[in-house]
Amino acid sequence: MDVRALLDRAEITDTVVRMGWCLDRRDWAGLRALFTDRVRTDYTALWGGEPQEGPVDQLLSTSAQGSWRRTMDGLEATQHLITNVLVDVEGDEARTTANVVGVHRLANPHGSPLWTVGGTYDIRLVRLSTGWRIRAITQDLAWVEGNQQVLFRAAMRHAA
Template identity: 45%
Template sequence: MTDQQLRDRYAIIELCTRMAWHLDHCEWDQLVDLFTDEIRLDYTSLNGGEPVTLPRKDVIGKWRSNREGLQATQHLLSNHLVTVDGATAHTTAMFQATHLLPNPFGGPTWTLGGEYRYGLVRTADGWRISALTMNILWADGNRHIRDLALQDG
């Protein structure tokens, strides 16, 4: 690999990791600079429906409303595969996302495992995420905590 390829790979993996970190720590303002103005989201493996393209403020707002009703989340990423093609890139990473909400209606955790697929573009300010696909491979625990979090959040 060339020095530029190594720098791009590091920057892209760091960007994807920061997305998970800022989400878990409710650092909403820090998420803004990680994305393009619009983001193509594909959560069909979780919610059904069709992929959507939304302004980043709407995506961050939705994540915020989903997260703030929970006591905690932890998104772990690993096994990044990065492909750079000029000013665009694609990355796949395995994820495990645990959601915590103690409640009287079942277990306190809901954990998802699978793959994230990121689409990225190189901008004057560095790499930015332009697309995110969640492909769930397994789930465990109490999915209903998501609904409870939205009621209380």
């Protein structure tokens, strides 16, 4: 493996891991910088429905239904552990697969304050002049534990 390939792998892995880090710290500007202007998200394994594609600013908005920010800002805390990142690079495009465990916390009157999801991410990236950026995320579900009301109540709490 040449030095360029190693540098690509390191930057791609850093981008993927940084996504969880920024999300947990509500660093919306830092998170925005990791994505292309349009992003495709597929959480159908968890929620059903259809994959979504649109401007990343919609995904990170405070008002859009189903946006990350609207939900995450309503939680007391989260921790997304993204590990075992495998990277495949072909030219200016890359695909990673990684394990993910997301813990979501919000005290509520409907049971446990925790909702935890385990599974994998399939993340597609593209090399831009500014570096590697995420253009698509698909979550595959392995297990869920706890109170799903945590996420629903968080989205309602932020909207109020």
